Amino acid sequence: STAENNTQIINPEMADVPLHEPSEINSKINLKDYKKPSFDVETVDLDIKLFAGYALVDSKLVMQRQAAGDLVLNGEDVELMAITLDGETLATERYKQADGKLIISDAPDTLTLELQVRIHPQTNTALEGLYMAGSGSDTMFVTQCEPEGFRKITFYPDRPDVLAIFTTRLEADKRYPTLLSNGNLVEEGDVTDAPDRHYAIWHDPTNKPSYLFACVAADLDVLTDYHTTSEGREVTLEVFAKSTDIDKCHVGMQALKDSMVWDEVNYGRAYDLDRYMIVAVSQFNMGAMENKGLNIFNTACVLSSPETTTDARSFNVKAVIAHEYFHNWTGNRITCRDWFQLCLKEGLTVFRDQSFSADQQSSAVQRIDDVATLRAHQFAEDAGPLAHPVRPESFVEINNFYTTTIYEKGAEIVRMLANTLGPDNFRRGTDEYFRRYDGQAVTVEDFLSALSITDSKIEEFIAWYRQPGTPILSGHQHYDSATQTLTITLSQQTRHVAGFDAPIPLPIPVATALFDKATGTIIAERMLMLDQAQQTFSFDNVSSEPVVSLLRDFSAPVQLNYDYQDEDLAFLLTHETNGFNRWQVTQMLVNRILLQSNDSKVYLQALAKTLPTLAVTDPMLAARLLDIPSAQELASAIHQNYDPVLIKQQRDRLYSQVAESLKDQWTILYNQLPLEVYSDSPEALGKRALRNVVLDMALTAGISEAGKWAQQQYDNASCMTERFGALKAMVNYQVTGSDDYLADFYQRFQDDELVIDLWFSVQASAEHVTTDDIQTLLERDDFDWNTPNRIRSVISAFTAQPTVLWTPEGLDIYTSVIKKMDEANPVLASRLLQVLARWYTLVEPRRHMAQDHLNALQQQVSSKHVLESLASVLGA
Numbered sequence: 001s002t003a004e005n006n007t008q009i010i011n012p013e014m015a016d017v018p019l020h021e022p023s024e025i026n027s028k029i030n031l032k033d034y035k036k037p038s039f040d041v042e043t044v045d046l047d048i049k050l051f052a053g054y055a056l057v058d059s060k061l062v063m064q065r066q067a068a069g070d071l072v073l074n075g076e077d078v079e080l081m082a083i084t085l086d087g088e089t090l091a092t093e094r095y096k097q098a099d100g101k102l103i104i105s106d107a108p109d110t111l112t113l114e115l116q117v118r119i120h121p122q123t124n125t126a127l128e129g130l131y132m133a134g135s136g137s138d139t140m141f142v143t144q145c146e147p148e149g150f151r152k153i154t155f156y157p158d159r160p161d162v163l164a165i166f167t168t169r170l171e172a173d174k175r176y177p178t179l180l181s182n183g184n185l186v187e188e189g190d191v192t193d194a195p196d197r198h199y200a201i202w203h204d205p206t207n208k209p210s211y212l213f214a215c216v217a218a219d220l221d222v223l224t225d226y227h228t229t230s231e232g233r234e235v236t237l238e239v240f241a242k243s244t245d246i247d248k249c250h251v252g253m254q255a256l257k258d259s260m261v262w263d264e265v266n267y268g269r270a271y272d273l274d275r276y277m278i279v280a281v282s283q284f285n286m287g288a289m290e291n292k293g294l295n296i297f298n299t300a301c302v303l304s305s306p307e308t309t310t311d312a313r314s315f316n317v318k319a320v321i322a323h324e325y326f327h328n329w330t331g332n333r334i335t336c337r338d339w340f341q342l343c344l345k346e347g348l349t350v351f352r353d354q355s356f357s358a359d360q361q362s363s364a365v366q367r368i369d370d371v372a373t374l375r376a377h378q379f380a381e382d383a384g385p386l387a388h389p390v391r392p393e394s395f396v397e398i399n400n401f402y403t404t405t406i407y408e409k410g411a412e413i414v415r416m417l418a419n420t421l422g423p424d425n426f427r428r429g430t431d432e433y434f435r436r437y438d439g440q441a442v443t444v445e446d447f448l449s450a451l452s453i454t455d456s457k458i459e460e461f462i463a464w465y466r467q468p469g470t471p472i473l474s475g476h477q478h479y480d481s482a483t484q485t486l487t488i489t490l491s492q493q494t495r496h497v498a499g500f501d502a503p504i505p506l507p508i509p510v511a512t513a514l515f516d517k518a519t520g521t522i523i524a525e526r527m528l529m530l531d532q533a534q535q536t537f538s539f540d541n542v543s544s545e546p547v548v549s550l551l552r553d554f555s556a557p558v559q560l561n562y563d564y565q566d567e568d569l570a571f572l573l574t575h576e577t578n579g580f581n582r583w584q585v586t587q588m589l590v591n592r593i594l595l596q597s598n599d600s601k602v603y604l605q606a607l608a609k610t611l612p613t614l615a616v617t618d619p620m621l622a623a624r625l626l627d628i629p630s631a632q633e634l635a636s637a638i639h640q641n642y643d644p645v646l647i648k649q650q651r652d653r654l655y656s657q658v659a660e661s662l663k664d665q666w667t668i669l670y671n672q673l674p675l676e677v678y679s680d681s682p683e684a685l686g687k688r689a690l691r692n693v694v695l696d697m698a699l700t701a702g703i704s705e706a707g708k709w710a711q712q713q714y715d716n717a718s719c720m721t722e723r724f725g726a727l728k729a730m731v732n733y734q735v736t737g738s739d740d741y742l743a744d745f746y747q748r749f750q751d752d753e754l755v756i757d758l759w760f761s762v763q764a765s766a767e768h769v770t771t772d773d774i775q776t777l778l779e780r781d782d783f784d785w786n787t788p789n790r791i792r793s794v795i796s797a798f799t800a801q802p803t804v805l806w807t808p809e810g811l812d813i814y815t816s817v818i819k820k821m822d823e824a825n826p827v828l829a830s831r832l833l834q835v836l837a838r839w840y841t842l843v844e845p846r847r848h849m850a851q852d853h854l855n856a857l858q859q860q861v862s863s864k865h866v867l868e869s870l871a872s873v874l875g876a
Ligand code: PHE
Pocket: 144, 146, 147, 286, 287, 288, 289, 290, 323, 324, 346, 402
């Protein structure tokens, strides 16, 4: 049956894109070529001395042969000053240095290698390896080693399956009083004969791969707290930040303590060192990094205070803190054998942080937010030329694979595993995983094999890791009143992504409930497991035709295509018991209106019926039910002749219809939601979220007082959610005086980089933004090309307006930023480029115009990061 029914879809959107292998990039690395390292490192002693214009790194590696072959060390941008093997200077003919490698062919089976290299952290703008952050008198040294940054610090077998015990001596000028590295502090002191210099020695007792190494030399304050683990270990918790930011570290500290308890309770995992440190740095490519015992965080993902941080961002801070903490077990103690297994740590850890977050707020809202992110970004990636399996099989530059597919789809797979097993067996599975593989570098197969101890069918989920593309789940129902039987027929199809095997059916858990039409109550609930191309499921003793609710809680990362009537969806909006499912059906209604031109009447009526009560009982959910997908999200569902102007018009029209049809509600609701003294209770958060949505709706509906409400909300705000919500509304609706408010906002917060990022982004993403506005923002003195957060606050914010982005002027700006970053920070450049992946879906002449821009860019860039992404994006 499999072969018959599983007619593969050749995705229409890909029809015109020529698919070749990238030709210029032939240094592909393949999963199938994996070989064990020939040498293991037992211990490594590092001595890092920071000087004004450079750094010297001495290392001593005690190594042991594991397999036949050369001794291979990686090194990039490192200058070899000295090399000895077992105490003897190594003659130049005994090693060779080429293509980022140092190779010794005739190495003995056990050996001690000593190296000295010189590096230049001061001019390292790539933010990988050891780099200097900050500027002027306000600088610090910090490392980023995942995935392959350690090789920019010294020559080393820089691969995750080489685990070693690190001892690190760090020496610097006393301008940098804070000297940190992984593990425990064993010694600190002054440098003899150099009165301005001091050092610290750190020892990490756990075996770790080089990508988890970190060190910091800085002038920072510290917030300290304590946690006693379930095993009785006293752990000192430290969050390091600039003295002016230290009062914004309490939220993160509390989240860290909550995470530690949560992992003890839910997974039986306790922390294993005496010290847990977090350092905030303002120049960082990603959110944060889980280095053993010494996490390094983008300031945006650790600093939070009510006055300066919106609720959404504060929530994100807690989630990222949890994420990095959870990596201590899922990532650090059990790590990846190779970078193809990245989802082993990331998918599992995202699933864990999502579960943690769901326990901190309404679990329905958590699921809504996670699914919205997945659908907006991961589905788009899976539908385009950058589609790849959750476990890829080849890459040129691993940095290009820190994607939403690896992270978010990876987490969805773990969620399916957990739901299929049920809580008890999932816990038995994870216990087994930790028992079996603690201290090792393992694969996705190892993970599945541990989880399957109670159910061998679990191993079939490996297909989800191997196959790219979002499955489309279609279905219909048939009710037979004579036999009182309901049958549901489900089928699955996944597009055939070029370069991969023809798709096979996946195991898709479909959480299903039947609702009685008369009473609105659930009459049956079941997890249907679709593991064929097509299957029929029947329910007996069903006395009248019910409404079927499918894919409840988004039980699988698929696109649902069921033959619902709009009325069925409206019925479910009223009667579904789970808040996530209520949101899901409103999104289905909205998508039918926007993408299939259905009438909006049923949707508007259903909203009118639901909103007034829900606004009181669950304001946060009420706010989410008013979601209309962003212009970008809608674009990701359109596979050809995408016209940004048309989509914007349609979206704006529906938004206005909602605003108009509920016009009376907005005044009532806004008055029901007066500003209150700040609180971080879920209820207060919900009210603030709804108030901002209502304000926006009121402005759209043209309610004459709404401009005043916005001004008053800004003036009397108790926190950033209120102030920024009001500012955003004023800017978007060009409320009289909005420029003065923007100026006031700048004045108030000019010393706070993260708030100024908001100031940039609210303008760069404004409804009426022009390319001239973007250019003006980029030319400001406070626009800083060395700070990714600032670049994103303009350039990424700008992608919120596709009608401006997809113009010759818009793409000139966007691609010129990529070109500029290509050399300075290729990781960032490549990530910015990936956002343009779906250029080929544009309607002409925009499509050719975009293609011309990308072709021109290809002539101007040189990093393998950008070249690999461009090759995929251009399909050439
Ligand atoms: N491993 C980090 C995380 O997900 C992300 C990261 C990747 C940070 C690469 C820096 C560089 O937690």
